[in-house]
Amino acid sequence: MSDSMKLSTPGFDPQALSQAQAGNLKNKGPNIKDVGKAAQEFEAVFLSQMLGQMWQGVEADDTFGGGEAENTWRGMMVEEYGKQIAKAGGVGIADDVKAAMIRMQEQEQGKGSK
Numbered sequence: 101m102s103d104s105m106k107l108s109t110p111g112f113d114p115q116a117l118s119q120a121q122a123g124n125l126k127n128k129g130p131n132i133k134d135v136g137k138a139a140q141e142f143e144a145v146f147l148s149q150m151l152g153q154m155w156q157g158v159e160a161d162d163t164f165g166g167g168e169a170e171n172t173w174r175g176m177m178v179e180e181y182g183k184q185i186a187k188a189g190g191v192g193i194a195d196d197v198k199a200a201m202i203r204m205q206e207q208e209q210g211k212g213s214k
Contacts, residue, residue, distance in 0.1 A: 148182030
């Protein structure tokens with residue numbers, strides 16, 4: 101995703117993301133790697149759901165095995181597609197989720213210091 105797209109995404113806070121990447125968060129909660137992993141997993145689940153809808157109307161083809169076995173394993177295939185797309189950079193959802201999680205941690209930290 102280009103920087104211009106990130107800056108125009110509603111709710112995206114590039115400053116919070118850059119602070120987190122630089123390790124400037126004072127929060128003693130989950131580290132930035134954990135936050136990034138959780139955001140990527142969220143995007144993978146979202147993408148799997150979207151891909152599942154796409155594959156819902158596609159019938160199994162006998163040319164490549166088809167039948168009930170293909171229908172049985174299709175859900176796992178779609179789930180893995182979602183994981184691989186997210187791992188390869190996804191569609192940008194993980195960046196927004198990560199930034200939102202960082203903001204929430206900072207807000208919680210601010211409440212605890214009052």
